[in-house]
Amino acid sequence: MEGQPVAKHSQPNLQQMDLVDRCNEIISAIFWDLNAACQMPLIVQGKPEGIDWQYYEIMKNSTQAFIDQTFMALVECESNPANASRHIQALDILSWKIYTICAHAEAFRRLFETETDEIWDKVLELVKAEERSVEVFACTRGLEWRGPLLTKASDREWPHLQEALAPEINTAVFHPHQVVQTQDGYLRLATFEGHVQANISESFHNAKNFPEGKYLRLRDADTYPLLREPKWGPCALCGSLERCNCQPVFLAGDLVELREYPGKGIGTRTLTNLQPDTWIGNFVGELFPTSHREGYWSFAGTFCPPGRTRRLQDYKANINPERFGNWTRFANHHCEENTHAGSFLAGGRANIAFKVDQKINAFDEVLINYGRGYWQGAGRKCLCGSKNCVSKR
Numbered sequence: 001m002e003g004q005p006v007a008k009h010s011q012p013n014l015q016q017m018d019l020v021d022r023c024n025e026i027i028s029a030i031f032w033d034l035n036a037a038c039q040m041p042l043i044v045q046g047k048p049e050g051i052d053w054q055y056y057e058i059m060k061n062s063t064q065a066f067i068d069q070t071f072m073a074l075v076e077c078e079s080n081p082a083n084a085s086r087h088i089q090a091l092d093i094l095s096w097k098i099y100t101i102c103a104h105a106e107a108f109r110r111l112f113e114t115e116t117d118e119i120w121d122k123v124l125e126l127v128k129a130e131e132r133s134v135e136v137f138a139c140t141r142g143l144e145w146r147g148p149l150l151t152k153a154s155d156r157e158w159p160h161l162q163e164a165l166a167p168e169i170n171t172a173v174f175h176p177h178q179v180v181q182t183q184d185g186y187l188r189l190a191t192f193e194g195h196v197q198a199n200i201s202e203s204f205h206n207a208k209n210f211p212e213g214k215y216l217r218l219r220d221a222d223t224y225p226l227l228r229e230p231k232w233g234p235c236a237l238c239g240s241l242e243r244c245n246c247q248p249v250f251l252a253g254d255l256v257e258l259r260e261y262p263g264k265g266i267g268t269r270t271l272t273n274l275q276p277d278t279w280i281g282n283f284v285g286e287l288f289p290t291s292h293r294e295g296y297w298s299f300a301g302t303f304c305p306p307g308r309t310r311r312l313q314d315y316k317a318n319i320n321p322e323r324f325g326n327w328t329r330f331a332n333h334h335c336e337e338n339t340h341a342g343s344f345l346a347g348g349r350a351n352i353a354f355k356v357d358q359k360i361n362a363f364d365e366v367l368i369n370y371g372r373g374y375w376q377g378a379g380r381k382c383l384c385g386s387k388n389c390v391s392k393r
């Protein structure tokens, strides 16, 4: 298939920046759609009542139709090699696996119908460059990507299809935010003191760590250390001044991957464009009394009610994410950060959550400022290299 002449679509002259922005939007949308494609089967298996079956059916059928078109194009290409369609060219660039994973995303399928050659080329180039992230994203989320290929696999011999369908290790047994891409292209688990770090969605506390009495009854919601006090302000989701039943969901955080960065250890990298003022993740962990300050404590490990000065007695609890936490615990420091941690009041709880300060493009690192206090610790030197670096002052 290589080296064959290819029919080109018409090409409007896009400004270089517009082109980059457009391609970034498309690749962002591809990851959003892939996430939906990964989540939907889990939801359907979990509680079939109240599911939008139509959405699920459309998603499945559209992916299958796109793959069927690809097989038809392969047959056509045999008799008329000069007319390789975009499907064939893409398959040639990406391999069956990456191509079929991407075919689950509507944004990827639309790319073939609606975009110019210039954009099509550029997005394909981006997907190729980020194919490892595409693969890890889909596989750690349990996407059954082979499904649309299996119906065709026995028809006849297709180039490279059998290799693509070979069995592989199931990486979906871990939460995607327990799995780290290493610098040499492998995967490893995030560990702390020899234990795999657990992923949790909400902070929790153990009553025996709270001897003050107030927090002794573990299961009583009213004794939760980060209980939201209505006087701090309204619920960020419904605006209620009372304690409500709202549950914050930070969807954009699903689109973050963990990977090793040279000299920095694990970092957090977004696979989608993140817009300013978006809340992207809840900083969670095991809660301890503020008097408990042993070992390593996170920079954002305390909650101070808004509008108060930060005196120690104002803090409600420390959040320790070492054993139990989520992706936010892996965000690296930068002196010119693009995210900050703030109070997020919702439902019955006060949360510390990450909010985007300035647009973060797909494939850039989500960075936070650990604060001056952190860098005053012995032997700590920031290597961020920025003009205003805390370690240069």
Ligand SMILES: [Zn+2]
Binding pocket: 235, 236, 237, 238, 239, 240, 244, 245, 246, 346, 347
């Ligand atoms: Zn609410």
Ligand SMILES: [Zn+2]
Binding pocket: 334, 335, 336, 382, 383, 384, 385, 386, 388, 389, 390, 391
């Ligand atoms: Zn710095």
